[in-house]
Amino acid sequence: MASIREVSTGSGARSVTELRNLAVAEFISSWPMAPYAEFYTFTGNADAPRQDYGEFNAGDTRTTSTDYTPKEKAPQFASVSLKIYGDKVQTDIAYERRGGDIGSQRVTDLRRFAQSLGRYFMDATINHDNAQDSEQITGLKAQAAALSRVVTWGTNGTVLDASTLKSFLELLDEQILSIPGGPTCIIANGKFISRLTNLARDYVRVEAAPDVFGRQQLVTVYNEIPIVNAGFKADRTGLVIGNDERVGTSNDCTSIYLVRFGEQQDVTFATNVGLDVQDLGLVGTKYVTLVEFDVDLVVLNPNALVRIEGIRF
Numbered sequence: 001m002a003s004i005r006e007v008s009t010g011s012g013a014r015s016v017t018e019l020r021n022l023a024v025a026e027f028i029s030s031w032p033m034a035p036y037a038e039f040y041t042f043t044g045n046a047d048a049p050r051q052d053y054g055e056f057n058a059g060d061t062r063t064t065s066t067d068y069t070p071k072e073k074a075p076q077f078a079s080v081s082l083k084i085y086g087d088k089v090q091t092d093i094a095y096e097r098r099g100g101d102i103g104s105q106r107v108t109d110l111r112r113f114a115q116s117l118g119r120y121f122m123d124a125t126i127n128h129d130n131a132q133d134s135e136q137i138t139g140l141k142a143q144a145a146a147l148s149r150v151v152t153w154g155t156n157g158t159v160l161d162a163s164t165l166k167s168f169l170e171l172l173d174e175q176i177l178s179i180p181g182g183p184t185c186i187i188a189n190g191k192f193i194s195r196l197t198n199l200a201r202d203y204v205r206v207e208a209a210p211d212v213f214g215r216q217q218l219v220t221v222y223n224e225i226p227i228v229n230a231g232f233k234a235d236r237t238g239l240v241i242g243n244d245e246r247v248g249t250s251n252d253c254t255s256i257y258l259v260r261f262g263e264q265q266d267v268t269f270a271t272n273v274g275l276d277v278q279d280l281g282l283v284g285t286k287y288v289t290l291v292e293f294d295v296d297l298v299v300l301n302p303n304a305l306v307r308i309e310g311i312r313f
Contacts, residue, residue, distance in 0.1 A: 002263050004028060007039045008274030020277040022107065023114040023291050027275055030118030032228045033125055035209075036185045039271055040264040048077040049264055052301035078298050080270045083130075083137050085121060086292030089113040093285050106287055110277075117291060120234035125297065126187070126241060126257070137297045140187070140257050140267075144307035147299060151175060156248030157310035160192075165199045168311075175258055175306045176225065183258040183306075185226045189241040191313055192254055193220055193227055247310040255309040266304035270296045 008024045010017065028034040040049070053076045060068050091106045128136035144150050153171060158164055176182055188196075197204045197220060209219045209226070220227045230240040245253040260266045272294050280288040299305055 002039045011273045014278040016279045026114035027118040030115040038261045038263045039269045047080040051076045082294040090286035147302040150307045153310040157250040157253040157312045159312045184261045187257040258306040260304040266301045
């Protein structure tokens, strides 16, 4: 498994290891996918990784002196085109002139900035859509729709409560089994996690698990599958996965995503040098730091992704 921490190697003379390590750590702390997402790296602007081309229809019989009809499938390739995500953060030189610690203030600014960038990229992982904005990746929501991997719970959605729990768990288990090898994780919002935890205590537990830095964190688990809280958008003013999705006549629904990640297989992230941090020095009256991420999200196996929509509270 290649994590974002492992692929973030930096590039160029202005790439500063200490600033990069700080930014990566804070980005990871606010990008809930970090412990589960897998990356592969390549050089250049675009790539064409091999896709899963479906199953062979194998198996036949024959008589003596006859032969089988050979089965053949042509390889298929996905299209990866790196998109640039990032921003600049600046710290006024006045903090240094007034006797403050400009280093500490700059570190504080970079830390908070990288946390916001992590939340922004979580929003991108789910909601961005290259068909709507060519500068964006195509997130899981749009990819699930394009691959016809969206399952609707009820024509107008269904309220998840004690009376419908069994029906929902049957649907959830069915979709888990539709992913070869099972999902790496389930992505949902906090309301769903709270509701499922309280209704399905025999199936859901909270346990300590190491993050990508080996630090222990609490993880909600359903039948051994981690449930990831997608959390809030960059400025914390809205949910990445809201409770206001429309299904049929209902506009108070939410969705969950079942995803199997892999390194250049299943659902994967492509990058060149991961999260890069450039010290641009003093620009005018500001110390400026550039944080950028050349990245794309690609589904190489359509069966590695399912979105369940129509969940109401």
